[in-house]
Amino acid sequence: MTGATTADVLVVGSGIAGCSAALAAAREGADVLVVTKASRPEDANTDWAQGGVATTRGDPASFKRDVLAASDWTADPDAVDTLVEDAPAAVHDVLVETLGVPFDEGGAGYDFAREAGHSRERILHVDASTGRHLLRPFLDYLDGHGRVTVRDDTAALDLIASEGRVHGALLDTRPTGDPVFAGATVLATGGIGACYRRSTNPQAATGDGVAMAALAGADVADMEYVQFHPTAYAGDGDGSDTFLLSEAVRGEGALLRNGADERFMPAYHEDAELAPRDVVARAVAAERDATGGVRLDVEPLDFAADFPDLAAKCEERGVDPAAGVPVAPAQHFLCGGVAVDDRGRTSLDRLFAVGECARTGVHGANRLASTSLLEGLVWGRRAGRAAAGNDVVECDVPALRDSDPDLPERFAAEKFTRLRRVMAERAGIRRTPDGLERARAVLRRLKGEVDAYARTRTSRELYELRNAAVTGLLVVRAAAGNDESVGCHWVERPDAAAAGD
Structure with a gap:
């Protein structure tokens, strides 16, 4: 297609998972394009991470046991094995040797911390702002890498998919969306905090990767497991x-x-x-x-x-x-997401997902503290390596409407307010079957209103609203379909309680 951009690997998102995927693919010889909505590091979830990076400290068995126990024994043991086995090399190669992260020291070595759910001190940290001290040098390093190009303030609007294969993505490059064709596409878009009234995520966390993948036909899993930080x-x-x-x-x-x-x-x-x-x-x-x-x-x-x-x-x-x-x-972390294997591969050919938008199986129904940065690092490296080496194949792309930068502020504000209210009240820490069904009805109407509005205009804000509504629907649908209270999915049944059950 004349005028289209091409890349060996397209990475959507610039947190630790996206950066890890980009670095790994580039080391395999791929030319990598990273596109991110963020216009500054603090727009990414990683930059907000306070805790640290969990490590094995020479005791992988206890680390695995703690991850499984925190998940209420719902995590995939094979996925946990992958996390634990890859942890030492990933941390040493990328964070210590490549980036030189100044982890806090104490006594004869690192000052390992202990957090909730861990049976021993095993958390590497940099004061109380570890994520910032990882992400910013990572972005600086990629900025100087000859095989990596980073485009800030650029949103992916939709995946380009045809017959079960993803060929790239449409980008928000005004006045019209431009296609990027890639040998492989890696989603690393972070979480869903903007779907809730109170969240520890930045407001840019609108569930984009999960929604785009689901709309393209990719499998999602464990969407009911939305973790709340206490x-x-x-x-x-x-x-x-x-x-x-x-x-x-x-x-x-x-x-x-x-x-x-x-x-x-x-x-x-x-x-x-x-x-x-x-x-x-x-x-x-x-x-x-x-x-x-x-x-x-x-x-x-x-x-x-x-x-x-x-x-x-x-x-x-x-x-x-x-x-x-x-x-x-x-609201703190989505334990589910786009279903992936041990190399970040989704159910669609040439589409990968890593980080919080991916469901690796590591967390099950509840995430152990300080495992998210490690998961993003481990799966990012694995996905980046697997994504390299694929041929770029172009295909027909539907034309986008002219972008409308003047989306009425009241329209977006009112829809997000309604979305966040229903998710907080009906799909929060404590849920009921009736509340989930009511939430589903509200979100269906809301998405219909956004879709109707989008028939005559388009903008990044409309896509974010659509993505948040789709993600919210996926959460409540999965929650309504799982009547077992486990981990961070807790269903109250007033009728059963009244009957003495």
Whole structure:
């Protein structure tokens, strides 16, 4: 096609998973194009990651056991084996040798931390902003790589698919969308935080990769498993000023207290504040309902010295950490996504998915703390290697309508407000069969309204609305189809409770 761009490998997304895939493909000799909606590093989920990178520390068996236990034994053991076996080489080769990440040290070596669900100290970290210290040097490194081109502020609108094969993607390059044909396409678009009212994700996390893949016919799996982090700053009711208080804070000794100033977690789990995330999140939600609030007591540690970035965020919001930081659960991570194998391959030929938009099987129904960066690193390397070496094949591409940069602000705002409200109220920490069906009806109507509007115009914002609506529908449909409460999918049945069941 005249005027079309070509690349050996197209990577959509610039977090750690996308960067890892790009680097691995380039090392195989591929010319790689990375396109990303982000116009700055902090637009990517990776840059927001506070915890760290879990490692084996010479004990892969205990690491595997902890991952499986956190998932409530629903994770795929073979996928966990892949994660654990590849971890040492991936961390050393990419993060230490290539990027020179300055992980915190203590004593004779690294200062390994412990977080919820881990049976020992095994987390590599850089103060309380590990993701930032990984992503920014990674982007700088790729920027200087002769085989990698990065295009910021460029969204992928749709996949180019024909007869079970993906040939590339249509990009948001105004005034019209331009095709990029690629030998292989790697989705690394991150999470779905924009689908919820309170989230620890950036607002650009609109579920793009999951929605585009599903609309092209790729299989998705485990979409009901949406993890909520138990300790996000409660802030205003609309969630606009939410920020994450890493599990590392509780790992260092912070305690959870309810509105009556009672420490409550020992009554919910033997590991108390270090119980799996789903347990702590439901406990925090229950105590907020019962006592009017929950705060994170950081008095047992030197908060300002150990977590200066978090202390600064508290100061910006007028919060005195000495009095406790008000916290509430917030949407944090999608454990499901586009179904992939051990090399990131989807059910569509030449389409790969890595990072949070992919369902590798590692997390099952609940993700263990500080495994997301590692998963993105491991599967990114594997997918990048597998994606290299494919021929570029062009095909017919449907013409896009002229882009309309003047999408009425009220239209987008109203639709997102409705989407986030129904997802928070009906598909949050605690769900009911009736609530999920109501959510499905609302989201179907909402997507229909967006589709009708898009018949006469197009814009990146419309595609993001469509993607968020599709992703929300996939979540509630999967949740409605799974009546087993496990991990972060918790279904309450008032009728059964009333009957004494």
